[in-house]
Amino acid sequence: MYLGIDFLLTSRSELFVIEVNVGLPGGAHEYDLTHRVSLGKPSNIFERIESTSSKAYGQPFKDYLHSLPFIASLKELKICMDGMGPFPRTFHPGLRLEDKWIQYRLLHSLVPMPDTIPLDLDEQVSANRFFQVDGKAALKRRLGRGGRGFQVISSSDDLKALNVGPNEYLLQKYVESKVDHYSLSIRAIAFAGRFMCMYANLSTRSHSNHGTLTFVEPGLLFGLKEKSFGTRSFNQKSWEAEIWFGENTPPYLRHNLYEEEVAETSLQLPEPLYEKIKELSVKIERNYEGLDLSQLPKACFES
Numbered sequence: 001m002y003l004g005i006d007f008l009l010t011s012r013s014e015l016f017v018i019e020v021n022v023g024l025p026g027g028a029h030e031y032d033l034t035h036r037v038s039l040g041k042p043s044n045i046f047e048r049i050e051s052t053s054s055k056a057y058g059q060p061f062k063d064y065l066h067s068l069p070f071i072a073s074l075k076e077l078k079i080c081m082d083g084m085g086p087f088p089r090t091f092h093p094g095l096r097l098e099d100k101w102i103q104y105r106l107l108h109s110l111v112p113m114p115d116t117i118p119l120d121l122d123e124q125v126s127a128n129r130f131f132q133v134d135g136k137a138a139l140k141r142r143l144g145r146g147g148r149g150f151q152v153i154s155s156s157d158d159l160k161a162l163n164v165g166p167n168e169y170l171l172q173k174y175v176e177s178k179v180d181h182y183s184l185s186i187r188a189i190a191f192a193g194r195f196m197c198m199y200a201n202l203s204t205r206s207h208s209n210h211g212t213l214t215f216v217e218p219g220l221l222f223g224l225k226e227k228s229f230g231t232r233s234f235n236q237k238s239w240e241a242e243i244w245f246g247e248n249t250p251p252y253l254r255h256n257l258y259e260e261e262v263a264e265t266s267l268q269l270p271e272p273l274y275e276k277i278k279e280l281s282v283k284i285e286r287n288y289e290g291l292d293l294s295q296l297p298k299a300c301f302e303s
Contacts, residue, residue: 001288002049002065005281007186008114008177009269013222015276016175017111018185020284021145022097023074024065027189029238030213030260031197037232037262038215045197046239056192062243070094070293075244081145084252087301097288099299100142100170110287111280114173118142119164127171131155138172142300146256147205167300179267180224186216186267188277190285195278200267212263219268226265234260 004025008016028045035043053061065071070092077095079085088095096102104116117126119139130137131154139162141149152174153159159171177184182202189196203211212231219225241249241257249257269277 001285002061002191003189003281003285003288005188005190005284007188007277007280008175009179009184009186009222009273010176011178013270013273014175015112015273015280016177017107017113017280017284018172018175019100020097020103020107020288022094022288023071023078024240024244025187025189026238026240026256027187027199028197029240030187031189031199032239033234033260033262034199034213034215034266037264038217038266043197049191049196052192052194052196065243068094074098078145079250081143082148082252084250093293093296096293096296096299096302098143099301100140102297102299104170105297106291107284107287111284114138114175116170116172118167119159119169119171120166127159128156130171130173134174136174138174140170140172142168142170179222180227183211184267185211186277188281190281193282193286193289195281198277198281202263202267212261214263215266216274217266217268218271218274220270221268222270222273223268224265225268229263229265231261231263234262 001022002024004021004027005017006019006021008018028049032043032045035041050061053059053064057064059067073088073090073092073095076085076088077098080087081098101116101118104113107113108116119127127137136152136154139151139153149169153171179202183205185201186198187201188198198216200214200216201211202214235258238257
């Protein structure tokens, strides 16, 4: 599978997987932009993806992607998750991979992930342990993207005040992932048993979704190469959007699929951490590739 895997990184160099994105998540286009800004030349990422698809599956990447049995309904589900369309007309069990609780159940014993539970407003004992240890927890939708619904909760009283239905949210150990006062996340792309690329998102918000894109490179210490930096803006259709939507790009996604801001700096990671992200990304991709999708647990939208 072609996966976008999101990581958080604490100041103590603890690495956590927080989400796995299936289908055609952003990653290659963003990486190429950061490569251009940081190194002054295009990457070869698109050629690497095409070469990998040809060797592994015997067909161009676009043909491989659209041959997947769940891809048509997955496109509809992602638009539904944005609140811009109905639930898919045809259900495929592969859609269950979008439920973050299922992701956690599949992977928490294989890779480091923050402690996570489904939110049950009638059962406070499990939730209380997050506040007793860390003083706060992350609240996120089981089915959602783009940081929609993300909140930092600091007490059980905050939970009681929520107006949410059953099976809608997860409560997760809060992981402070920052670099030089910016919220930080790292997205890595893995495909057909190979690591493809990674880039970072920086944001002044509490979460880093669709923040300022930043090149990632091995270094001696963890931090931004240039602490004070400018940015460059790009306005061009992403490689992923062209393959995923063709000429039928939903207008509401134009900002996400065309407009990017890239930092004129790079995120430096100690080499062991850089290599660990590559290793975990391939491990997750191999796990997903070997799944029997028909045997996945039911998702929150099937209740």
